Amino acid sequence: MRLVTAIVRSAALDDIRAGLDRLGVLGMTVSEARGYGRQKGRTEVYRGAGYAVDYITKLRVEVLVDETRTEDVIRTVVEAARTGEVGDGKVWVTPVETVVRVRTGERDSEAI
Amino acid sequence: MRLVTAIVRSAALDDIRAGLDRLGVLGMTVSEARGYGRQKGRTEVYRGAGYAVDYITKLRVEVLVDETRTEDVIRTVVEAARTGEVGDGKVWVTPVETVVRVRTGERDSEAI
């Protein structure tokens, strides 16, 4: 199992969701984050307040997948999130040892 | 070391905490998330606003544990979070290479 994590523009969420739907991916977790990359937020749209540097608000999207589908999920998220402007985001993949579906107790491929 | 991550109903937090206390687990991190699983939020309690699909608000609970305790923590979280209704949540386990307790600099088993 793998966890694909993406830090992307908020505006990309619906397209990511639509792409994952087409791929048959059945679930997703979304949360708020802020950050900066190589431009340190300077060339992006707005300035954060209360910090010594600029943090741009982004969304974190997380998708648990069977490892055989990892590259499909990466490609889908990257295509949906890309505008070509700086600040499009990062995607990374981490290993997952086991997944449990709480209601049923199912594990791993059956659990996602 | 392992990180056990659970996306659960907010109402489950106190029971998860009580179960982990009984197990002697000493720490926990909680944050907000929203998401959907196989029913895409449709059969769950309320509708999110401002998104093209329904995202249900959940809590993310994270617990760093010694690998020998991983299955105990999974079982405790799953039992505390299970209602039997759709939307009870997911639990997953990721490998952790090292943990540091910031105040003391202790590492790994000593650090959690």
Add this chain to the structure above:
Amino acid sequence: MRLVTAIVRSAALDDIRAGLDRLGVLGMTVSEARGYGRQKGRTEVYRGAGYAVDYITKLRVEVLVDETRTEDVIRTVVEAARTGEVGDGKVWVTPVETVVRVRTGERDSEAI
């Protein structure tokens, strides 16, 4: 690649950022979290409301790094976050299989 995750006091953010800048680390993600460690929040500054126990508000800081820089990043974060009082936080390291820079499609070391 590695992901260094730190749960730290909010007040530590600017010093962590400055330390990472000096190290030449080019990006960071920040989000809100709350939690407790060995003192279960009792000896720390304020009481959370609405939960059966005390959860202290913290920040989650995440840094993607090349594995050769992992210990440098840990040391930098720990030094910046340490006050010597209980509640200074935890840092942990997880393996990352691949990283993608969304705008360019670059991978791994080129992507961070």
